[in-house]
Amino acid sequence: MHELDLFPGESAPLPLPSGLRRLAGFALPGQEALLAAIAGVLNAAPFRHMSTPGGRPMSVAMTNCGALGWISDRLGYRYAAHDPQSGQSWPPLPAVIRELAVAAAEQAGYAAFDPDVCLINRYAPGARMSLHQDRDERDLQAPIVSISLGLPAVFLFGGLQRRERPVRIPLRHGDVLVWGGPVRLAYHGVAPVQDGQHPRLGRERINLTLRRARESAPKLNGS
Ligand code: MD3
Numbered sequence: 001m002h003e004l005d006l007f008p009g010e011s012a013p014l015p016l017p018s019g020l021r022r023l024a025g026f027a028l029p030g031q032e033a034l035l036a037a038i039a040g041v042l043n044a045a046p047f048r049h050m051s052t053p054g055g056r057p058m059s060v061a062m063t064n065c066g067a068l069g070w071i072s073d074r075l076g077y078r079y080a081a082h083d084p085q086s087g088q089s090w091p092p093l094p095a096v097i098r099e100l101a102v103a104a105a106e107q108a109g110y111a112a113f114d115p116d117v118c119l120i121n122r123y124a125p126g127a128r129m130s131l132h133q134d135r136d137e138r139d140l141q142a143p144i145v146s147i148s149l150g151l152p153a154v155f156l157f158g159g160l161q162r163r164e165r166p167v168r169i170p171l172r173h174g175d176v177l178v179w180g181g182p183v184r185l186a187y188h189g190v191a192p193v194q195d196g197q198h199p200r201l202g203r204e205r206i207n208l209t210l211r212r213a214r215e216s217a218p219k220l221n222g223s
């Protein structure tokens with residue numbers, strides 16, 4: 001905990017875990033192009049409720065774009081090149097989404113982020129994500145960039161051990177977060193989304209998570 005940040009409307013500085021950078025409103029300037037790109041992805045690969053390995057449907061609906069997509073079913077969690085629902089490749093990662101994530105990573109100090117997957121999560125009121133680690137990616141050196149849209153949510157940020165009590169981080173429409181280094185394997189989740197009406201997205205929260213899932217190209221000497 002070393003960074004101090006002031007969330008709008010909060011009176012005391014909120015300590016952010018080291019390795020986390022919050023770029024408030026970073027996605028706002030290009031939001032219409034971003035939303036159009038998301039709509040295009042949804043047209044080819046609609047939201048669906050995947051089930052946990054235990055067989056229970058997740059409250060968050062998901063889809064993907066990029067070279068691979070994150071899936072969950074009775075066999076477990078993994079990345080797959082095809083959408084199991086259509087049998088087709090996942091739709092390509094739209095340039096506007098990619099460029100936003102690369103710019104955010106660069107602002108946070110990651111010069112060469114080369115995302116190859118984008119998981120799109122949709123939270124209806126009441127949907128939540130319980131505490132988990134993201135460790136299905138090959139490249140754990142690369143950061144994760146997350147873009148929040150629509151209804152606000154409270155992100156639960158735990159430690160490297162599940163028993164640590166999570167810090168609550170408010171997320172709002174247009175916020176972009178960059179997670180890397182020491183927090184890459186931290187436990188995290190999302191508290192149940194409260195009902196509300198977002199002026200642009202209505203009764204939903206959408207989160208885009210961009211990652212490097214496959215191994216990154218090796219860095220050549222001097223580059
Ligand atoms: C911190 N999604 O899809 S994004 C997920 O808001 C996921 O939908 C949440 O957790 C959401 O796996 C949070 C922010 C995020 C993503 C990955 C992380 C934060 C992270 C990995 C390590 C630490």
Ligand code: FE
Pocket residue numbers: 132133134188
């Ligand atoms: Fe996660």
